[in-house]
Amino acid sequence: MNSEVRSYNPWIWLILPLWCLAFLVLFPPHQFDVAVSRLLWIDGNWSWHGNTFFSQVLHKGAKAVPIAIALYVIYRMIRLWVQKAENNWQEKFVRYSYIFFAMLVSVILCWWFKKTTGVSCPWNVVEFDGTRAIADPDWSIVTRQGNCWPGGHVGTGFCLFALYFALRDRFKAASHWVLAAVLVFGLICSAARTMQGAHFVSHNVVTMLIDWIVCATIYVLVYDRKNIFLRFKNIKPAATYAHTLIGTALFWTLYLDVPFWRALFVSAGSDPQVISQTLFLAAVLALSFFFVALAVIELLGLLPRRLFQLMLIILGLSGVTALIASLLYGTTMTPDMLRNFLQTDAREASMYFSVSTVLLFVFLFAPVLLLITTADRGKVLLAERFKRLGLSALFLLIGVLILVSQLQPFSALMRNDKSLRYMIAPFNTVYSTASTLLRDQNTDAKRVRVVVDPNPHASVSPARATLFVLVIGETARSANWQLAGYDKPTNPMLSTMDILNIPKVEACGTSTDVSLPCMLSRVGRRDYDRDRILSEEALPSLLQRSGLNVTWIDNQSGSKGTSDGVKTIRLSDDKALCGGNECKDMAFVEDLKKRLKTIRPGDRQVLILHQMGSHGPAYDLRSDDSDKVFGKVCTDPSFRSCSAEEIVSAYDASIRYTDRVLAGLINEMKAHSEVNTAFIYISDHGESLGENGLFLHGAPYQISPDVQKVVPMVMWLSSGFKIDYGVSEEALQKNVTSQTVTHDHLYHTVLGLLKVKSSTYEAQWDLSAQERR
Missing domain, CATH: 3.40.720.10 (Alkaline Phosphatase, subunit A)
Known part of the structure; x- marks a missing residue:
């Protein structure tokens, strides 16, 4: 591989951001977006919309930063090309060219998506006294009404990811500081426009992902295109057991539980105080669910490697099935729904299948396979077993203690909407399946029926x-x-x-x-x-x-x-x-x-x-x-x-x-x-x-x-x-x-x-x- 390029994980750099971007495109978190924006919509107004500091400094002023950097980069490119006197001027010229081109493509791409996806700003939608509906991004070759997805102004901050990639191979420490600065700058731009009602939170997250993908892809094409396939082959998405443990727990919590988070934010209504409490409760529950997931996965880690992987696949399949049912049709995997699912014949089941649903299932299930560790953990010795049992117990204890801190609002939530308990994946399908198979009767099963009237x-x-x-x-x-x-x-x-x-x-x-x-x-x-x-x-x-x-x-x-x-x-x-x-x-x-x-x-x-x-x-x-x-x-x-x-x-x-x-x-x-x-x-x-x-x-x-x-x-x-x-x-x-x-x-x-x-x-x-x- 190219010795000038520091090692990186292409699965984390490229595939994970692409997957997250695709997920947000297919299933935008409208409920979360509206909940957060309602906190900023005070007394029926966007209070910071006309604020001088926000408009002049955080909006217009912030745009000057990437412009100034781009002008300086152009100046350096011209000087290097004209003088050709500095040591390694060609290598420097390429890096400056990379910075300029990556920034330019990031800005143009975000601008084009804004013009063609037909997504309106918060200040234009019905939920905030506007006239337009909240819409999913939908591409067109012509400009459309909306002009708010992704966040253009936010892109002026995150397009500076190019600086991190330009510095990472030569100035490791400096590149980390630059990356942190770009993230802070981008988040400031994001917060400012969200507070003004110009964008929803997810619009800004999408912008960050797009700019990262653009800058990372161009970096790979310029500096590592000959070795990229070898990196994919030799570097695994989850190279260690710890990667699988943490990655799978995050996947369960953040993605498989999307129906739960949607229902939770919808339950908050429009009262800012209730929304604030709900957002805090969501953060606490996410942390609790994460530790409980860690405990379960750690316990499964006691199994032989292949069986451990099989269990993660089965749980992932069940969780993704419930997720698709919810995302496409709004259904919840209750015992009744599992009974219908299990008793569906092949002809009826075929009605649900199309190229799009198969591709969607593959897309949502892909992280399950990618997260399964391929590293050989060797034999799980007795000491290792006790260690994992101890860690499982510790994670479970932490998860329970975190949940107990919000037990009253969590209990009230579950009492008000009992269907929420069937949205916590993958445990929802495990419980519903067990309940159906162990306690329920199959309607089509042969049985001797009680004859109430022997002589009709x-x-x-x-x-x-x-x-x-x-x-x-x-x-x-x-x-x-x-x-x-x-x-x-x-x-x-x-x-x-x-x-x-x-x-x-x-x-x-x-x-x-x-x-x-x-x-x-x-x-x-x-x-x-x-x-x-x-x-x-x-x-x-x-x-x-x-x-x-x-x-x-x-x-x-x-x-x-x-x-x-x-x-x-x-x-x-x-x-x-x-x-x-x-x-x-x-x-x-x-x-x-x-x-x-x-x-x-x-x-x-x-x-x-x-x-x-x-x-x-x-x-x-x-x-x-x-x-x-x-x-x-x-x-x-x-x-x-x-x-x-x-x-x-x-x-x-x-x-x-x-x-x-x-x-x-x-x-x-x-x-x-x-x-x-x-x-x-x-x-x-x-x-x-x-x-x-x-x-x-x-x-x-x-x-x-x-x-x-x-x-x-x-x-x-x-x-x-x-x-x-x-x-x-x-x-x-x-x-x-x-x-x-x-x-x-x-x-x-x-x-x-x-x-x-x-x-x-x-x-x-x-x-x-x-x-x-």
Whole structure:
């Protein structure tokens, strides 16, 4: 390697700053930025905005420093080139040229990014009485409104990193002092502009990273380009166990816990006093989490080297998975969410994957691999084991003592928002996984269900055939249902039909795994007991035993155990209806056509159709082109390249497609007046589409938004069915309008409509009951 270049770690110099910059670009810390700036926004004003010292000295005056240095460098370059008399003048000329060029590129690059990324200053955003929204940086080849990312003035300070690199090989001690001076100068510029409301804190951090990367990269290209690949090869990101220990603890604390820090700063609100307390609490908690992480990693260090590395990889994988779920969709890895994750089949899981999500996962997981030490620690002797046990205990003690110093506000925080405990990674996924696997029951597991009523029977047996169709929708929320008051035509066909519309129904849960078993059980949400629900016979089996012919047709990820005891068909197995591995729900209509042609007088059939519906995040796959009438739709399952409007448009198109499917089913039944037909549609749960930063579903029920819990329901009964089964349309209408309808009504309403006598039936929960007890 070049003997004139002092050794350096290219992973620390180049890769780490690049990774941090990329992270801040992809996931800007808006919550932290706003919290800090609110402390500086006093009585609705930026008090230092017009301050003479800040404006004339710290702003305009500070710009003179790099200008003066640049002019001096140009002077020295010209003099060296003209005279060519000094010793080693060429080497000096190159160093001065490096300084000038590195400073120039740093300033130009920051200026260009400011002009093209479309990020507004704090004094222009809505949160501080401005008119613009806080935005993520988004590149363009033309200038855009905003002009505040990164910080241009801050760049005039940090561009002087070039001086450190120019001096480091010849004047080691002086270069360290210069580096310290540049950092202080840059931080002063940063603080001044942040206090004036010109930039958020992260804007200035980004500027520092950009200038460092520029100066370091040009330095390497000028002085060490022939050896850079050898340095990457011979110098490891974590060459010692200590590097792995500290680096991994920092990674867990600062990056995997980003969802926790976001939620913490949001909880601070807008009161400056509360924000100050929250920022102090955040600093204390970060220190406590860091020492606890050190304790855990040190304890894992007792394991054999390969096993130690494997454990760090597993914990890193779980932490990064939770991080992506939070960053992309705002979801938290609670036990309920882990249950959904573990029970997702390959087809459903594939909906979450795209090139962008895979690349994002690789990007976020890369530090885990880079931090794992490759140095051979040798055998962990007995003395070393005791040392690590002692250090682990010491780190844990320090972490606990630090936490105890703020135990009261920390406890209050956890009591106010219990979901925060599931945001501390990687322990959140470890706890949730253990809780799910050790204490929970898999809904799809084979089990002997308790038969509450040994002798149910269908009391009506008309001469005409009966076909009862129950459609269990997927992810349809009332908020985007035209028949529930939505202002877009998402139900153009159903809205013209003679149906019984129940616009808002309270769901049992916010996920299929919870809602589906619950809505087909006799107890439902009102007396919710998951173990009891999963251990008792579900509605389809009871209907089968009562003498009805029940068939479950699935176009989703399974029945969650509710179809046990009845004939079960996967729609995708019928290649005549489905072109590939996935079916669209319109295939239900084609299947119904076939069944109606073969049904015979006296048959009593129940079809339970489990839709694909509006299952996300690939909403665009849940509809045809003819349904995409609400504008450009989002086609990125990570949502990162989509606007809020595009996400909603894709979702609305899926609801419009469902409308066509449901109308098609009803029309097919209407066409067969010789058959007693009845139809119920009800969605299992709703969906978040970005409200309050939350996407998809599965939030803890107690704190989940209404859009995940309020769903639509539709009923239609043929005249023959109403006559033969003695159903009063007036009673139905009265019952659905006089009370809040919930999933709890479904089980008993189906029994009531089909006149199934059962000890599990409760008339008060039957929407068709003419007399309710």
